[in-house]
Amino acid sequence: MSPSPAPIPTLLSEPHHDGSARYVSNLTPRLGDTVDVLVRVPLECEVDAVHVRTSPDGEQQFARARRVRTTSTDAWWKASLVCHNPVTNYRFLLAGGPTKYAWLNGTGVHLRDVPDASDFRLVAHDKPAPVWAEGSVVYQIFPDRFARSARADRRPLPDWAVPASWDDPVDTSPGVIAHQLYGGDLDGVVEHLDHLESLGVDVVYLTPFFPGRSNHRYDASSFESVDPLLGGDAALRRLTTAAHERGMKVLGDFTTNHTGDAHEWFVTASGPGGKSTPERDYYIWEGGQYVSWLGVPTLPKLNHLNHDLRRRIFEDRSGVVRKWLSRSGGLDGWRVDVANMTGRWRATDVNHEVAAQMRDALGRWAPDALLVGEHVHDYTVDMPGDGWHGVMNYAGFCKPVWTWLRDDTGDPNFLGAPVPVPLLDAGAVVETMRDFTSRIAWSSLVHSFNLVGSHDATRVRTLVGDDDRMVDAAAGLLFTLPSMPMLTYGDEIGMEGTFGEDGRRPMPWDESRWDTRILATYRGMISARRRSVALRRGGLRWVHASGDAIVFLRETADEVALVHVARAAHEPVVVERRHLGGIEDGASAYGPAPKLGARAVTLSATGPGVRIWTWKPTDGGAKHVRRRGH
Structure with missing residues (x-):
């Protein structure tokens, strides 16, 4: 009889803090508030003192933490911090044990001094993100291509349109690509809300509905009305009313640039x-x-140095922001197109001012509205916490996922990059994710859109190549990591497209053309997320990332979810059971159960796949739940 594999070193043996409610007493403090922060230190680290370093007004300051609880595996230390500035950066200094000196920040443990860029953050700005958004599942709809109601047949076509039948292929030739019109409209979306509800969607995100001279409508000819081709103002109100009746929110898309x-x-x-x-x-x-x-x-x-322009956009009752969030449109927030370029040109940079003004306007006129900015590369410098609530997380999630799951025989190009994305192992992928997400506040992370594709990018089914089980791995990461997961219409039925425009194919409503296995996967993953408070609102604790396997925990004080995602068969990942108190009383939320031994938990895979195992923890620790909301 062959011996069981020995446990391998995992990140569970390292001190941990992540900025979530499990470790922070108040996620939405006001200026001057005192906030308690916890750090979890495994006993094998032999740490005998913990200090928390902040830098109020630019000068470093240390607060001594005290040990508040000890379990069979961990010591929990707590310190109190005052939110003296709108953003309070903090990190932990750990003393004692073999290393005697170590810093813990958002990227992990370091035995040397490191810059402040990856410090944890408390954000004490007014007008926090809406509570409803955290954990929501977002469904992106390109209106011309999702569904066409019978009303569309009675609408005259504009002179710029190249009409197409619903089953015609997308014409990507330069003179036609932006003008090919299939005639999808907002009443068509209303007619198919049953599909979204059965999928488990919480938020419908529409790309622009303003009139323009293209099918994408990012070239708005007015912000004062809904395109008549989509059904006009009344159709938008019918959609938001119908969505709200089902408990769904609706986001619009507005180009500030x-x-x-x-x-x-x-x-x-x-x-x-x-x-x-x-x-x-x-x-x-x-x-x-x-x-x-x-x-x-x-x-x-647009020239955002002009304050009258900004007044008309952000402040006026009939301006684009306020009008469509009011009874006129019934929207629940905005996704901002080209947010990263807004207010920037040569020596001018008022991007932060514009983001903060839009956030302030939402906070005053629609305090329950969400504000998400488009950003394709490094968004971290544009996220101080008082502007966009979150971003489209292309750099910190989408691109790393591509580098792990892309077809190794393909040549995927990421949004105009001159060379294809590399194919990397799990360690590099998780390191990239940690690098980006460590540079923003936890509240910004959980109000950002994680995505594996969009109307601007290659479809995930095309990205992964011949093995459709790789879509499962992508969905596993999408629906289990902290964020608002966003899928693009048709991803759930296996729609394909080699690049953004090619992926904007009409949604096939003939279900015989659907990949029902992928649909079942999406429904199962979203259902697991909806049933699990840990997957929706828990912190993140990485366990293992190497080669073809990624393993992590999502944790609240009341539930732990163990997530194992594999892109291929791999050697077993064996985790010491003592770090997973209560796992023996858990249950499968998705996929096969792990092998539970007397001293270890074994995670193996025969190919691409996902498992989620949830349980009530028995390892103790403080329970932080207080947050400011609406």
Whole structure:
């Protein structure tokens, strides 16, 4: 009889803190509040003193922690911090044991001094993110391609449109790609809310519904009405009402960076006598020519140095932000297109001011509204906590997942990068995720969209190649890591597309064309998330990341979820059971059960797959639940 594999060293033997409610007494403090922070230190570390370093007003300061609880495996230490500044950076200094000196920050334990960039953060800004958003599942809809109601047949087509039947292939030729119109509308979305409800969706996110001269509508010609091709203002109200009746929220999509060249403001600014109009200064001009987004002439760039422009957008009762969050539209928040470029041009950078003003306006006029900014690369410097509630997490989640799960025979290009993304092992993937997420506050992380694709990117089913079980691994990470997971319409039925525009295919409502195995996977994963408070709101404790396996815990004081994601068969991951108190009384939330031995838990895989095992912990620790909300 062969002996059982020996336990391997895991991150469970390292001190841990993650900024979640398990370790922080108040996730939404006000300036001047005192907040307790906990750190969990395994006894084998032999730590005999813990200090917490902050830097109020730029000068470092240390608070001594006290041991408040000891279990059979861990010592829990607590310190009290005062939120003296709007953002309080903190890290733990651990003394004693073999190392005698170690720092713990958002990327883990370091036996040397490290910069402050990855410190944990307490954010004491006004107007916190809405409570409803944390843990929600977001479903992205491109209105022209999701569903077409019978009403669409009665609407005249605009002169720019190239009409297409619902089953026609997407034409990606340069002259047609933005003008091919399938005629999907908002009443079509209403007619298919049953599908979203059965999937377990909490939030419907619509790409732009303003009128434009393209199928994508990022070239808005007005912010004062809903495109008649989509059914007009009344159709949006029908959709938000129907969604709210089912307990769903609805987000709109607004471009703060530019308008279309047919926008009423730009028509005034560029027309006869335009130089003397107030609207002229709403845009950026150089040498008599207007500046456009990335040189695209139909997308003139807005000038956010002009305070009247910002007043009309953010403050006016009839402005885009307030109007559509009120009874006129019934929206529950905004996703902001090209958020990273807004207010930036040459020597000008008022991006932070614009984000903060929009957040402030939402807090005053629609305090339960969510604000998420689009950002493709390093978003961390744009997330001080008083602007966007969160971002589309391309850099800290989507791209790392691609580097782990992409087809090794393919050549995937990530949103215009000049070379394909590499194929990496799990260790590098998790290191990338930790690097990005360590540089923002926990509240910003959990109000960001994690995604494995979007209407701008390769479809996940195409990304992974021939083995559709790799979609399961992608979904496993998407629906179990801290975030608001976002899927794009059709991902759940295996829709394909080699790049963004090609992926914007019409949703096939003939269910015989659906991949029902993938659909069952998505439904099962979302169901597991909805049933588990740990998956929706728990902290994150990495256990193992190497080669073809990623293992982590989501933890609250009342529940632990063990998540094991495999991209291929791998050698067993064997975890000491003493770190997983209460696991023997758990149950499978998704996938096969782990092998529970007397002293170890063994996680193995024969191919791509996911398992989620949940239980009530028996290892003690303080229970922090207080938070400020609406």
